[in-house]
Amino acid sequence: MAIVNEASLEAQLEELEEKTPWFVAAKTMARKQPVGVAGLIIVLLMVFASIFAPILTPFHPEFNSFENMLTPPNATYLMGTDQFGRDIFTRIIYGAQTALFVGFSAATIGAFAGLVLGVASAYFGGTFDLVLQRVMDVFMAFPLIILALAVVATLGAGTENVIIAITIPFIPQCARVVRSNALAIREIPYVDAARALGFGHMRIILRHMAPNVMAPFLILFSAFVGQAILLEASLSYLGMGVQEPTPAWGLMLQGGAEEYAESAPWVAIWPGIAISLAVFGFNLFGDAVRDTLDPRLRSR
Amino acid sequence: MSKYIFKRVLLMIPTLIGAGVLVFFLMRLIPGDVCELRFAGTGLYVDQAQIDTCRSNLGIDRPMFVQFADFMIGFFTFNFGDSMWTGKPILFEIGLRFELSLQVAIMATFVAVIIAIPLGAISAIKQDTWLDYAVRTFAIAGIAIPSFWLGIMIILGLLIVTQQVTGIPWMPPIDYKPIWVDPAHNIAQLIWPAVATGYRYSAVATRMTRSALLEVLREDYIRTARAKGLIEKIVINRHALKNAMLPVVTIIGIEFAFLMGGLVVTEQVFNLNGIGKLFIESVQNHDYAMTEALVMLVVLIFVVTNFIIDLCYAWLDPRIRYS
Numbered sequence: 202m203a204i205v206n207e208a209s210l211e212a213q214l215e216e217l218e219e220k221t222p223w224f225v226a227a228k229t230m231a232r233k234q235p236v237g238v239a240g241l242i243i244v245l246l247m248v249f250a251s252i253f254a255p256i257l258t259p260f261h262p263e264f265n266s267f268e269n270m271l272t273p274p275n276a277t278y279l280m281g282t283d284q285f286g287r288d289i290f291t292r293i294i295y296g297a298q299t300a301l302f303v304g305f306s307a308a309t310i311g312a313f314a315g316l317v318l319g320v321a322s323a324y325f326g327g328t329f330d331l332v333l334q335r336v337m338d339v340f341m342a343f344p345l346i347i348l349a350l351a352v353v354a355t356l357g358a359g360t361e362n363v364i365i366a367i368t369i370p371f372i373p374q375c376a377r378v379v380r381s382n383a384l385a386i387r388e389i390p391y392v393d394a395a396r397a398l399g400f401g402h403m404r405i406i407l408r409h410m411a412p413n414v415m416a417p418f419l420i421l422f423s424a425f426v427g428q429a430i431l432l433e434a435s436l437s438y439l440g441m442g443v444q445e446p447t448p449a450w451g452l453m454l455q456g457g458a459e460e461y462a463e464s465a466p467w468v469a470i471w472p473g474i475a476i477s478l479a480v481f482g483f484n485l486f487g488d489a490v491r492d493t494l495d496p497r498l499r500s501r
Numbered sequence: 502m503s504k505y506i507f508k509r510v511l512l513m514i515p516t517l518i519g520a521g522v523l524v525f526f527l528m529r530l531i532p533g534d535v536c537e538l539r540f541a542g543t544g545l546y547v548d549q550a551q552i553d554t555c556r557s558n559l560g561i562d563r564p565m566f567v568q569f570a571d572f573m574i575g576f577f578t579f580n581f582g583d584s585m586w587t588g589k590p591i592l593f594e595i596g597l598r599f600e601l602s603l604q605v606a607i608m609a610t611f612v613a614v615i616i617a618i619p620l621g622a623i624s625a626i627k628q629d630t631w632l633d634y635a636v637r638t639f640a641i642a643g644i645a646i647p648s649f650w651l652g653i654m655i656i657l658g659l660l661i662v663t664q665q666v667t668g669i670p671w672m673p674p675i676d677y678k679p680i681w682v683d684p685a686h687n688i689a690q691l692i693w694p695a696v697a698t699g700y701r702y703s704a705v706a707t708r709m710t711r712s713a714l715l716e717v718l719r720e721d722y723i724r725t726a727r728a729k730g731l732i733e734k735i736v737i738n739r740h741a742l743k744n745a746m747l748p749v750v751t752i753i754g755i756e757f758a759f760l761m762g763g764l765v766v767t768e769q770v771f772n773l774n775g776i777g778k779l780f781i782e783s784v785q786n787h788d789y790a791m792t793e794a795l796v797m798l799v800v801l802i803f804v805v806t807n808f809i810i811d812l813c814y815a816w817l818d819p820r821i822r823y824s
Contacts, residue, residue: 340523346765439766
């Protein structure tokens, strides 16, 4: 039987106290985290833009109007057109779809894989833990973009491959954090109780341990979405991410943006603002989630 | 201490071998090799014999494990062989560009430290005032703004400002001259990428300075220092800031190792012929040997930097002694 330490008891107690309905929690959060709410608004705006893209703009993102190439912003083309005569506003709106799709897929897959591996590593311990942690060490010795580029080089460019390339560096990051939290959970008697009842390893990991490391998991998840959007933009900018004619913000900065920076600055300005704003929103929101969920930071 | 250093150096080896395995087999999974790509570029008809000759010249027709052993031995003896694309020795190609990238990396670190430590400190001292919120927003923006876009905006800004002021648009010079040959030319070219990369880098360090200082300011010895009547400036500079530097040094060190990765995009924007650009080219050209060597170089820098950070810990914090 494992020894229950004070910290884990406290964690349990805290959990009992914190069974407030979600809307009350949301209201408290809005009062305590005005900055986080600002982030949430940006995120929701992005979601709104990508869902209602066809209503918000009369153009198709791949429609070329060759008589209107590099038109400055005006009433028809709110943000001007690019060197192929495509409406930049439209491509920004549809670009939100690509960014959110890549961001959420990569963050979800990466964070969940990391969650399962991290909890499993803590649960099984021993050789499995040791070997897995050394493998994670190796992955973490690579700068994010270098590893992502190497994966894209192997798989080839394109939206799906970019998601895989971004997901892979996320897994060890998440696994590492989740593992350290799960190590404390393993010592709590209900894990022993579950084992005594004869539940399988998979059930204990997924049903009993994973839900209790949700706080660090959610913090990482919200950080991952922003990171993934930024990474996708970087890869696309380098020409090794999302491919034309799919509208993607990073791609819009490739080629044309630099070449026409002086004569047509709107080509370079808007996509960059879109990327920055999106990542900014997710980061603000993520910080607020962290401050709300991490009791050690609450008093600050 | 020496025993600790020895152990720590030994622990680097599995990480390096692991990274070697990963990058080696990742590169071998790429469909199409450098020989096919090279002949495809000519647009002429090529028969299989030519491709086979090319492959055997480069040694990529040998069994996998032989190639891998070769690669690992090469790495640990610092003999990476020749580039599969240009045919020149890899160390020569890297040597040509290393100086530039290293200089940008060091300058970016300076930019980051100059921004991060004062801002982080102000933000912590003036916690929850508008100043604190402004600094925090500035820091989060640094993480959100892609450095390649910031680079484009810097170039654009320079063009517009110089056009307005002097009437002649000015762009940073494109050709690289080492700092000891022509310092003004060198700085005029490299300061901009250093700022673009350094801002992002500073954002992480600012946040770390702020939270570390906040923690230290709640310590008992700060209260003691204040109680004995020290002026606030001395309390902050001598007692608080120095003790808050430990995590900041860590983050600066870790980020320095990752700076090589950040340079990949920045060098592209400013059209600098550095390590990052070489990496992109080698990936595009399926130059296994070059890609592997560069990745291993980055991983080596990372592992060694981590090691130095650990040693710095003992130096900065006398409570930590390794045995």
